[in-house]
Amino acid sequence: MIVLEGVTKVYTLSQEHKVTAVHDVSLEVAPGEFLLVTGRSGSGKTTLLNLIAGLTRPTTGRVLWNGVDLWSMSDRQQARLRSRRVGFVFQFPSLLPALTMAENVVLPSAFSVNGDRQGAHEQAAELLSTVGLADKLLAYPRQVSAGQQQRAVIARALFNRPEVLLADEPTSDLDEKTEREIMDLFQAVHADTGLTIILVTHTAELVSYGTRHVRMAGGQITTEED
Numbered sequence: 001m002i003v004l005e006g007v008t009k010v011y012t013l014s015q016e017h018k019v020t021a022v023h024d025v026s027l028e029v030a031p032g033e034f035l036l037v038t039g040r041s042g043s044g045k046t047t048l049l050n051l052i053a054g055l056t057r058p059t060t061g062r063v064l065w066n067g068v069d070l071w072s073m074s075d076r077q078q079a080r081l082r083s084r085r086v087g088f089v090f091q092f093p094s095l096l097p098a099l100t101m102a103e104n105v106v107l108p109s110a111f112s113v114n115g116d117r118q119g120a121h122e123q124a125a126e127l128l129s130t131v132g133l134a135d136k137l138l139a140y141p142r143q144v145s146a147g148q149q150q151r152a153v154i155a156r157a158l159f160n161r162p163e164v165l166l167a168d169e170p171t172s173d174l175d176e177k178t179e180r181e182i183m184d185l186f187q188a189v190h191a192d193t194g195l196t197i198i199l200v201t202h203t204a205e206l207v208s209y210g211t212r213h214v215r216m217a218g219g220q221i222t223t224e225e226d
Helices: 045-053 075-084 101-105 107-111 117-130 146-157 176-193 204-209
Strands: 002-012 018-029 034-038 060-065 086-089 164-168 196-201 212-217 220-225
Touching: 002 045, 018 045, 018 220, 034 045, 034 176, 034 204, 045 164, 045 196, 075 086, 086 146, 101 107, 101 117, 101 146, 117 146, 146 176, 176 196, 176 204
Parallel strands: 034 196, 034 212, 086 164, 164 196
Antiparallel strands: 002 018, 002 060, 212 220
């Protein structure tokens, strides 16, 4: 489904100072995999995820989605891919404080021209129930815990029924118990839907949740385990 061919990303900070965040990485992700990418801060994990998502352009190499070079697509085609085929879960919950939990989950429908408002709210309620928040539809983010906020973010990421779910350090701001609960939820979503998941974390103890694990250091993949 997703193939990286010799991908390198160099950030130019000044004429004299350049940082190579990812160096000559080749990687294949098959449909239905739950891939965990681990590594210390600065190892290139988040940059790798951004390259896969098309949020940053590689300096050299190619990122292919189903055989199509991501950067051969037009801006509109890339936007369509990200909005319809990819779900994002970021490190911090990123919920809008003025919206209820249900309104936050239904937010992706606001960008759909032919959206079914009633159907969208029913779907949001169903997703919130799936992630254990059936009683929080009308609550605001400030009224729930950090773990519950992250559950709502996962529900929102699933709203458009994506093919791929990309998660960047989704448990780094949580206590150990809540971290396990969120990872259990990712594992349950994967088991129930067969969704392809790529999750970045600095916590090596979480690798057992995935079907495959790669470790990064210095912008390169150093080990790969099934």
